[in-house]
Amino acid sequence: MTRLTGPLADHLEYYRDLGIRELYDFSAAPDGAAEIASAKAGVLEAAPTGAAEIASAKAPATRSADRLADETPTSALHEALRQEVAECRKCRLCETRTQTVFCDGVPGARVMFVGEAPGADEDAQGVPFVGRAGQLLTKMIENGMGLPRSSVYIANVLKCRPPGNRDPQPDEAAACRGYLEAQIDLVKPEVLVALGKHAAQFLLDTEEPISRLRGKWGSFHGVPVLPTFHPSYLLRSPDKKKEAWDDLQKVMHRLGLSVPKSSSRTGTP
Numbered sequence: 364m365t366r367l368t369g370p371l372a373d374h375l376e377y378y379r380d381l382g383i384r385e386l387y388d389f390s391a392a393p394d395g396a397a398e399i400a401s402a403k404a405g406v407l408e409a410a411p412t413g414a415a416e417i418a419s420a421k422a423p424a425t426r427s428a429d430r431l432a433d434e435t436p437t438s439a440l441h442e443a444l445r446q447e448v449a450e451c452r453k454c455r456l457c458e459t460r461t462q463t464v465f466c467d468g469v470p471g472a473r474v475m476f477v478g479e480a481p482g483a484d485e486d487a488q489g490v491p492f493v494g495r496a497g498q499l500l501t502k503m504i505e506n507g508m509g510l511p512r513s514s515v516y517i518a519n520v521l522k523c524r525p526p527g528n529r530d531p532q533p534d535e536a537a538a539c540r541g542y543l544e545a546q547i548d549l550v551k552p553e554v555l556v557a558l559g560k561h562a563a564q565f566l567l568d569t570e571e572p573i574s575r576l577r578g579k580w581g582s583f584h585g586v587p588v589l590p591t592f593h594p595s596y597l598l599r600s601p602d603k604k605k606e607a608w609d610d611l612q613k614v615m616h617r618l619g620l621s622v623p624k625s626s627s628r629t630g631t632p
Contacts, residue, residue, distance in 0.1 A: 437470045441549050444542065448522050453538040456523035461486045463523055466546065468516030473618055475552035476500070477543070478593065479561035480521035480531050491517050496594040500558070503594070507611050509623035516550045518543065520565050531561055547586060554614050555586050559593025566590075578610050589614050 445465045451457060464481040467490050476492075484494035492500045501512050521531050521539050543565075547555070557563035560573040566588050567581040576590040591610035592603055615622060 437549055441470050441546075444545050444549070448542055451522065451538075451542075454523075454535045456521065456525060456535055459526050460523040462489045464489055464491050464519060465522060466516060466518045467491050468513070468550075470516070470550045472514060472516035472550055473553045474510070474556060474614065475516040475518065475547065475550050475554070476504075476556045476558055477562045477566060478517070478519045478558045480519050480528075481524040482528050483524065485519075486524035491519050492594070495598060499594040499597060503607070503611060506623070506625065507608060508615055508620065510620075516546075516552060518546055520562055536561075536565055544584070547584065552586060554617055555583055555588045556610075556614060557588055557590040559596060562593075563588075563590035577606065578613065580613075587617065589617075 448463050448465050451463065464485045468475075478491060481491060482494050482496070484497070485491050491497070500517075504510050504512050504515055520536055520543060522542060523535075525531060525535070555566060557566050557576075560576075563573055563576045563581075564570060566583045567576065567590070569576070573590060573592065577592060579590070581588040581590070589610060592600075592607050597604050597607055612622060
């Protein structure tokens with residue numbers, strides 16, 4: 364049996380460190396070929412098309428780490444990670460959150476945006492960047508870059524809202540580090556866009572201010588990182604939107620994307 368190496372192996376090791384020894388594969392069989400096994404079975408093996416049978420009788424309820432690495436789809440690992448975050452109690456923020464805020468998007472996105480932490484709207488809805496700053500981010504993505512928001516992946520360093528929207532504390536960011544690293548491993552973005560000081564400093568392991576970091580390429584575990592201003596800062600300082608637009612163009616150039624005509628005329632998203 365082939366041993367898995369690389370990011371997915373690291374991701375499975377991350378689950379072992381959390382104490383998780385069993386993962387379940389709920390992936391659907393093609394074209395409805397297999398019926399859902401009993402709720403106790405845990406694992407469904409797809410039957411050949413036209414020969415569907417309930418698989419629980421012959422499939423073990425759990426699989427070895429090697430088989431999981433070979434067979435578990437990225438989507439299943441992503442949902443398992445989402446559930447782990449939802450139950451997290453690693454830091455004090457679990458006591459004040461309404462719910463965790465995991466992501467908006469699916470693995471496979473070419474661009475991953477990383478902010479600092481959920482705000483009140485995000486805490487209420489469980490989705491990152493849905494308030495005023497999120498609306499501006501959506502315009503930056505859709506009007507500025509010409510991409511549907513659904514085509515990118517959006518997450519935060521922290522998965523829970525800090526009370527009063529205060530800055531993330533170092534121990535809180537450290538508690539969430541493994542979750543964000545696992546997300547990046549699963550998404551495999553071509554570019555990470557760090558939104559604001561806290562995300563940029565976290566990803567680049569630096570204490571440099573965002574004014575010095577923005578617009579300059581860095582790297583996180585081999586993935587290119589481009590820091591830019593946080594949308595909430597742009598709401599307070601609209602004169603900085605041109606600089607943020609310059610940063611987005613660098614990302615688009617890296618991805619081989621053309622500037623939408625409307626944006627090229629106005630110079631800002």
